[in-house]
């Protein structure tokens with residue numbers, strides 16, 4: 496359903512005309528009330544009035560913060576009355592009932608202070624952002640790069656490291672320049688540019704959630720399976736928390752199957768998940784000027800949609816289906832790409848069992864892909880609330 500007509504302005508991957516049009520319509524959700532804060536009684540002293548004003552300003556602020564999280568209720572910081580002699584300033588969360596399935600305002604001390612806890616992201620804003628992402632997909636056909644964005648944020652995870660964020664994974668670190676400049680991430684700055692206006696519009700969601708929301712929405716909108724996603728990922732706060740370079744797989748290692756196992760086992764993923772997830776290459780293209788792989792253009796890519804050029808793995812590279820497995824099995828079309836790591840899926844005996852199955856049975860591929868994608872999207876993530884929450888409730 497995403498295929499539609501080519502965009503009016505092929506190559507305008509970075510234009511998203513619908514966003515500015517929408518930006519006023521949902522602005523009401525960005526009021527302090529929309530941030531989930533309300534005072535349970537009016538502040539009486541000057542100190543309280545000043546504190547109240549500062550808190551509301553912080554909640555309503557929409558300027559970008561490098562930390563990716565604002566001083567509003569999307570932060571898990573708690574607010575408490577600073578004075579024991581004055582009446583406590585009570586902040587309760589409107590979102591406790593509607594958006595945050597598991598967290599409630601909690602009394603501390605002798606009931607004079609109230610801890611205001613909040614999920615890492617606001618569910619209502621995530622849902623609104625999902626609508627904007629759908630619109631963006633329809634107008635720019637950027638499905639593939641959004642999928643790659645989500646995968647490259649989460650795919651740095653190392654299951655052998657316990658501490659967050661040192662263990663890497665889906666924590667929004669890919670928004671920082673230092674990580675965007677890693678060789679494996681060539682071109683993903685374009686995906687961040689697409690996401691930033693949405694992040695700015697919905698300040699109470701984290702980058703980590705936004706990247707994964709965008710990826711799952713892109714798969715679904717391209718005709719793929721519904722991914723059983725959960726949200727509430729906490730963002731890292733600075734570039735010093737980015738993972739070191741070299742965590743993501745190479746496309747042309749000397750022993751591709753061994754390399755895939757080394758990298759994906761480190762993430763806690765198994766052979767079935769390696770093969771299923773590789774099926775995401777049913778979408779998109781490789782560009783010599785980015786990764787160094789692929790042809791400058793083919794008959795399938797020379798007219799876009801989106802910025803023309805590159806080499807795709809499948810003829811209909813904006814449609815999510817099992818054609819990737821059929822094509823890399825046959826290797827019959829010089830205009831279609833087969834990376835050494837793609838070819839390994841039919842060369843390695845254990846991978847081949849799954850690759851053959853997915854080439855023959857799209858339903859089996861969709862089922863396994865959806866499960867593996869959901870797992871990938873949560874690797875290394877710290878959730879708040881700890882169990883995460885779904886947008887389907």
Ligand code: HEM
Nearest residue numbers: 639640642643646744745746772775779780781782785786
């Ligand atoms: C198995 C190891 C993998 C390797 C070696 C690999 C390598 C690559 C390379 C070289 C590109 C081309 C980038 C460019 O030039 O713009 C690419 C693109 C892409 N990759 Fe992978 N990838 C792997 C796994 C995955 C996984 C697990 C996913 C998602 C679940 C994924 C999703 C994508 C998508 C959607 C694109 C197209 C991006 C676009 O068209 O802009 N890849 N990958």
